[in-house]
Amino acid sequence: MPPGAPFPVAFFDRSSLEVAPELVGAYLVHQPARSVRLVARIVEVEAYLGDGSDPGSHCHRGRTPRNQAMFGPPGRLYVYRSYGIHTCANVVCEAEGRGAAVLLRAFEPVEGAVRMRRLRGLTPQALAREVGSGPGKLCQALGISLDDYGSSLLRGRLTLRRPGARDPTLPIARSRRIGLGKGCEHPYRFYARGHPCVSRGRPG
DNA sequence: CCAGAGATTTTCT
DNA sequence: GAAAATCTCTGGA
Numbered sequence: 001m002p003p004g005a006p007f008p009v010a011f012f013d014r015s016s017l018e019v020a021p022e023l024v025g026a027y028l029v030h031q032p033a034r035s036v037r038l039v040a041r042i043v044e045v046e047a048y049l050g051d052g053s054d055p056g057s058h059c060h061r062g063r064t065p066r067n068q069a070m071f072g073p074p075g076r077l078y079v080y081r082s083y084g085i086h087t088c089a090n091v092v093c094e095a096e097g098r099g100a101a102v103l104l105r106a107f108e109p110v111e112g113a114v115r116m117r118r119l120r121g122l123t124p125q126a127l128a129r130e131v132g133s134g135p136g137k138l139c140q141a142l143g144i145s146l147d148d149y150g151s152s153l154l155r156g157r158l159t160l161r162r163p164g165a166r167d168p169t170l171p172i173a174r175s176r177r178i179g180l181g182k183g184c185e186h187p188y189r190f191y192a193r194g195h196p197c198v199s200r201g202r203p204g
Numbered sequence: 205c206c207a208g209a210g211a212t213t214t215t216c217t
Numbered sequence: 218g219a220a221a222a223t224c225t226c227t228g229g230a
Contacts, residue, residue: 046222056222058215066214084212086223103222136223179222201223 003027003039003110004162006154012074016093016100020047021190023091023102025163025170027110030142032157038142039111040132041163042104043170044191044198046177048090050100056183059099069150071099077158079139079149086136089144091153091160105178105189107132108197109141116141129196170195176203 004027012019023045030038048057058067058080069078070092078090078101090101109116109131116131117124120141132138139145144158153160173193176184184204191198 048222058222061216064215080222081213083221083223084214088222090222105222134223140224177222181221183222 003029004164006159006161007075009073009075009154012091012093012153013095014093016047016049016102017188019091019093020045020102020188021172021174023104023160024172024190024192025167027161027163028104028107028142029159029161030112030144030157031159032143036112036115038116039109040107040116040138040142041110042107043195044106044189046103046105047188047190048101048103049188050094050098052099054183056177056180057099057101060183067099070101071097072150075152075154077144077148077151077153079144079146081146082136087139087145088135089139089148103135104138105135106191106197106199107138107141108195119143127196131197133197134199134201178203180204 023042026042028040048054059070073096074092076092078092080088082088090103092101094100109128117126132141170192174187175189176187177189178201
């Protein structure tokens with residue numbers, strides 16, 4: 001079950017609300033220089049709108065040193081530190097200067113699960129659903145850090161790849177976003193309904 | 205099962 | 218000074 005071809009830049013040069021549901025079922029592949037390949041199947045994402053229209057977005061109040069990658073070209077990573085401790089990863093969408101992105105919230109391990117568990121500090125016996133069922137866990141399990149800030153997902157160490165044929169066992173559902181102070185009223189979260197690797201957080 | 209506390213950086217008031 | 222796109226552990230129902 002090998003992952004497909006990387007998405008072209010045109011895929012990301014659209015509304016984050018259009019891109020988000022199409023990323024559920026897609027593969028995030030991490031190929032380090034000299035280590036096992038890690039393959040993650042995305043099962044949960046959230047869209048953050050551009051153009052200052054989304055009070056839940058880091059870009060709502062304009063550019064800051066932290067969010068400049070979100071205003072950059074599409075198809076790149078916007079990585080930020082959450083609550084001073086964790087790391088979360090977004091895919092930048094829409095044209096440069098818009099400030100739109102999709103937060104990668106959860107995945108199912110497909111390849112390299114042993115290494116993912118070690119990166120997470122879990123025992124080899126830990127359940128698959130504990131490995132990447134949350135945005136902070138996702139980055140830790142895949143070795144994504146602030147060093148990856150602004151890097152391309154079209155080619156290189158980290159790539160986002162097309163799923164094969166639509167998987168009927170992955171019904172895509174929609175809900176309000178999780179963990180937000182403001183802007184939680186809109187249904188911008190997309191996830192694989194019933195999948196064990198979806199995060200435990202409850203929508204606002 | 206659910207609620208609360210603590211860890212700790214960036215941003216805003 | 219306080220809140221935030223979170224996670225883990227603890228204690229109680």
